Amino acid sequence: MSSEPSGKAPFPRLSVWVLFAMVYGVYIASPVRIQTDSIWSIPTAASILHEGNANLDEFRPTFSSYTAHGTYEHSDGHAYYDYPLGAVLAALPFLAGMEAVLSLFEPALPHLGGLGTYIQKWLLTFRSTGTIDLGFYNRTEQLIASFYVSVAVVVLFLALRKQVPDRTAFATALLFAFGTSAYSTASRVLWQHAPSLLTLACIVFLLARPTQTVRTALLAGFAVACAYVCRPTNAVSVVVVTAFYVLRWPRLLPAFFGGAAVVALPFCAYNLSTYSSLFSPYYSQRLDPTQSRFFQALAANLVSPSRGLLIYSPFLLLAVVGFFQKLRRRELQAPEKAFAVAVLLHWVAISAFPIWWAGHSVGPRFFTDVLPYLVYFLAFPLDALLSAPRRRPILTGVFAVAAVYSVLFHWRGSSSPAVHGWNSVPTNVDKDPARCWDWSDAQFLRALPFRSSGGA
Known part of the structure; x- marks a missing residue:
């Protein structure tokens, strides 16, 4: 060179x-944040952080209530994110850090107005299983x-x-x-x-x-x-x-x-x-x-x-x-x-x-x-x-x-x-x-x- x-x-x-x-x-x-193939990336990362595995079994109710797009039903009975894990792994340090830092301020969140309410909702959603609002993650993505x-x-x-x-x-x-x-x-x-x-x-x-x-x-x-x-x-x-x-x-x-x-x-x-x-x-x-x-x-x-x-x-x-x-x-x-x-x-x-x-x-x-x-x-x-x-x-x-x-x-x-x-x-x-x-x-x-x- x-x-x-x-x-x-x-x-x-x-x-x-x-x-x-x-x-x-x-x-x-820039406001456009339209999720398609990425929609299960954050829940997969949450599963890795909270349950130590990459399957989406804990979110099965969301498959019918929201969407199963981007999921894969394996022969072993577990459901997985169908797309490569690279983006999920790239998100892990940010999500782990966000959850840790925001948790420190959790007692004060009710006193922070709209911002505190939003952070409370983020923490609740990120920790939730069962039926969750996948669309809420578009800003995080x-x-x-x-x-x-x-x-x-x-x-x-x-x-x-x-x-x-x-x-x-x-x-x-x-x-x-x-x-x-x-x-x-x-x-x-x-x-x-x-x-x-x-x-x-x-x-x-x-x-x-x-x-x-x-x-x-x-x-x-x-x-x-x-x-x-x-x-x-x-x-x-x-x-x-x-x-x-x-x-x-x-x-x-x-x-x-x-x-x-x-x-x-x-x-x-x-x-x-x-x-x-x-x-x-x-x-x-x-x-x-x-x-x-x-x-x-x-x-x-x-x-x-x-x-x-x-x-x-x-x-x-x-x-x-x-x-x-x-x-x-x-x-x-x-x-x-x-x-x-x-x-x-x-x-x-x-x-x-x-x-x-x-x-x-x-x-x-x-x-x-x-x-x-x-x-x-x-x-x-x-x-x-x-x-x-x-x-x-x-x-x-x-x-x-x-x-x-x-x-x-x-x-x-x-x-x-x-x-x-x-x-x-x-x-x-x-x-x-x-x-x-x-x-x-x-x-x-x-x-x-x-x-x-x-x-x-």
């Missing part, structure tokens, strides 16, 4: 805190998810400032934070995507270094293993990063695998004890690139009017330009090749998935996880534009318009339930995925106030 840019200022501690506070503040102030995504933004900034000036790194991090699905998807509730984004941002930070050491290899192994625990499609990153170390730094493989084993061994042990298999049922879903709609899905994930990455974050076209500029100049370093391969394979993987349109979501949800790899390449041509905007006035203007559009859409997706309403109105997208190609009723049009028909 290239060395740190000349004239680099001292480590910008204040910038880091300003960036985190800015991003986290906007995230938690948002606070935790927004934290992880905000930290991912900071980590990406720290990685980029090793390659470009701080100004460019800061601008690139802000575009990642507000102009992509990091905002409208990952930060909203406790999807798999929030902790997943942080793990991949850490991979970028660790690999985008001039040299690798035992410590960085150990941390990289730990990060890719955590990524896989968060989301099975991160198997792409596991394979690519492992190949990077095999081909580039073979002497560091013991450290790399050692870091991975810290996560992989407990993960496999839990699955064996729970499911009698190395993987949970969710990880057994197959990808089929031979399906008849595979090529349609490839196109849809890039340019369809309701799921296309380049439709909802068009400024990322400049990231593609950045990659090919480096390729043409023969400046691509080994980590950058790894990032590019990971994006390509991820695109193939999500397009080979049977539900390639990502269910009820906003824009290109399935591309969320690999955004750190893509945004990395954006920083280099963006630096050229910021350094001499008058040299390329047309390109600068087009990029500015694309960036503003992206930020506005993802802000609306985080602020207006009507954008989410597209998934259900006029028909359910899961029953009619062809709607993803309907330009007359594209999801981005629901972001316009006068087109905001339907509800979430």
